[in-house]
Amino acid sequence: MLAFSLLAVTFAAVASALPAAKRALGPWCDNLGGGAFDNVANFTVAAYNTTGTNTNTTGAPLVLGQAGAIDGASFKVFSTFATFPYNQYPFIELVDGRLIPSGPGTSPTAINGVTAGSEVTFVASNSVDPTKSAQIWCAVADTDPAGHGTGHPYLALHGDTDSFSLCQYLSQNNVVYKAAAGNGYDFDTCYPVKLQLIY
Numbered sequence: 179m180l181a182f183s184l185l186a187v188t189f190a191a192v193a194s195a196l197p198a199a200k201r202a203l204g205p206w207c208d209n210l211g212g213g214a215f216d217n218v219a220n221f222t223v224a225a226y227n228t229t230g231t232n233t234n235t236t237g238a239p240l241v242l243g244q245a246g247a248i249d250g251a252s253f254k255v256f257s258t259f260a261t262f263p264y265n266q267y268p269f270i271e272l273v274d275g276r277l278i279p280s281g282p283g284t285s286p287t288a289i290n291g292v293t294a295g296s297e298v299t300f301v302a303s304n305s306v307d308p309t310k311s312a313q314i315w316c317a318v319a320d321t322d323p324a325g326h327g328t329g330h331p332y333l334a335l336h337g338d339t340d341s342f343s344l345c346q347y348l349s350q351n352n353v354v355y356k357a358a359a360g361n362g363y364d365f366d367t368c369y370p371v372k373l374q375l376i377y
């Protein structure tokens with residue numbers, strides 16, 4: 179009898195020590211393997227040059243750079259801080275596959291979608307609802323057993339970490355998804371990068 183109740187106590191203790199079941203990842207993390215996750219609080223994004231030179235394993239810090247405005251809204255794109263030296267949205271969160279930047283005194287933003295050849299474009303407006311932003315992002319931990327990674331997780335867009343470039347558009351160096359000629363930016367200046375989460 180004593181043995182039985184001891185056993186019961188032991189089971190109860192083990193059960194309460196087990197972590198809660200892992201929430202299933204959304205389809206925006208499909209095919210990214212066991213290192214994928216889609217919720218991260220408070221990080222910044224940096225571009226790691228996959229073919230060129232990097233001064234460190236972080237890569238070039240990115241900010242939300244200007245990309246024009248219409249009545250009641252402005253557009254923002256990921257630009258290198260080196261070419262757009264203002265950081266109005268210093269905090270970024272990944273919430274269920276949505277990328278949500280914030281900063282003191284700024285308007286909320288949302289991404290309607292990102293198509294091949296285009297820049298990653300945020301709409302900033304007080305009438306925008308960030309919880310309606312496109313669920314297209316996932317993060318992937320650096321799990322390369324050969325140790326070729328940088329130690330920082332990568333951002334994936336549409337399940338793909340390998341299709342980002344930095345391209346020159348006027349004075350800014352902006353992030354483009356699946357860069358192609360004829361989209362406004364200077365395609366000849368594009369080079370591949372990986373987007374890293376820094377936190």
Ligand SMILES: *[C@@H]1O[C@H](CO)[C@@H](O)[C@H](O)[C@H]1NC(C)=O
Nearest residue numbers: 219220221268269270280377
């Ligand atoms: C985000 O992290 C930075 C430090 O990395 C901290 O200074 C800041 O207060 C944090 N912001 C939020 C909104 O949690």
Ligand SMILES: *[C@@H]1O[C@H](CO)[C@@H](O)[C@H](O)[C@H]1NC(C)=O
Nearest residue numbers: 227229230231232233238369
């Ligand atoms: C990436 O590498 C290329 C080629 O070396 C270089 O021209 C470019 O400035 C580098 N970009 C950054 C952000 O370090």
Ligand SMILES: *[C@@H]1O[C@H](CO)[C@@H](O)[C@H](O)[C@H]1NC(C)=O
Nearest residue numbers: 232233234235236237238239
């Ligand atoms: C890494 O190098 C970039 C220049 O490519 C620089 O802007 C950034 O501040 C550096 N980050 C760290 C953590 O040293």
